[in-house]
Amino acid sequence: xxxxxxxxxxxxxxxxxxxxxxxxxxxxxxxxxxxxxxxxxxxxxxxxxxxxxxxxxxxxxxxxxxxxxxxxxxxxxxxxxxxxxxxxxxxxxxxxxxxxxxxxxxxxxxxxxxxxxxxxxxxxx
Numbered sequence: 001x002x003x004x005x006x007x008x009x010x011x012x013x014x015x016x017x018x019x020x021x022x023x024x025x026x027x028x029x030x031x032x033x034x035x036x037x038x039x040x041x042x043x044x045x046x047x048x049x050x051x052x053x054x055x056x057x058x059x060x061x062x063x064x065x066x067x068x069x070x071x072x073x074x075x076x077x078x079x080x081x082x083x084x085x086x087x088x089x090x091x092x093x094x095x096x097x098x099x100x101x102x103x104x105x106x107x108x109x110x111x112x113x114x115x116x117x118x119x120x121x122x123x124x125x
Contacts, residue, residue, distance in 0.1 A: 020084045022108045028082040037078040043067050044075055044101075051117060057087070057104030058113045064099050072099060085109060 029037060047067035048060045062072070069092065076088045086109065089102040103113055 019106065022085050022105075022112050024082050025084075026082065029078055033078060037075065037082075040071060040075040040078070043071060045117070047099075048117070049098075053110070054102065054104060055110075056106070057102060057110050058117060059100060059102040060117070062099040062101060064096070067099070069099065072101065076101075 026034065044060075044062070044067060047062045049063050050061040052059045052061075069090075072090060076090070080086065080088060085105050087102075087104045089104070091100040091102070093100070103109075
């Protein structure tokens with residue numbers, strides 16, 4: 001019976017807390033990890049050759065010569081700890097083609113991303 005009550009309390013607390021806020025948690029990374037993540041973020045912005053809006057986020061086409069898959073994965077690993085409200089999707093094009101990173105989430109995420117990645121050029125058609 002005790003275990004059942006504890007489980008109920010934990011489930012109720014999780015339901016009451018709701019989803020994480022759409023804000024970066026800078027305490028999720030150590031100072032050294034933050035410095036490395038900042039360097040990778042700068043590299044990601046430089047590697048982004050185009051940005052495309054999605055209904056629930058943004059997608060970026062990356063120059064694989066400017067940022068490789070290992071670096072992108074390290075960026076995603078850190079970013080998901082400080083921004084748990086994001087969904088991450090990495091696509092690799094065949095035959096050595098480009099990389100694509102999509103960041104999506106619930107309502108409000110797209111506006112957050114647009115403010116953070118405003119300088120990345122949108123796709124022109």
